[in-house]
Amino acid sequence: MVEGWRGPIVHAIETDAAGRLRHYKVQDPSLQNWFGLALAVRNNEISDFPICNKSFDLSYAGTDL
Secondary structure, X not given: OEEOOOOEEXXXXXXXXXXXXXXXXXXXXXXXXXXXXXXXXXXXXXXXHHHHHHXXXXXXXXXXX
């Protein structure tokens, strides 16, 4: 884990029995907040989504780490 400007950025590494890299994944801290956004925008117009998304400071694809 490392601290990013949004919160903790989690790096997960999986290795095989020989210690070779099997899988690597990075999780953007905003991923945890998407459910909160879904609850906050219930019964709102879809056109409000970009404003709500930026209010929660979320990443669309987790690539702006």
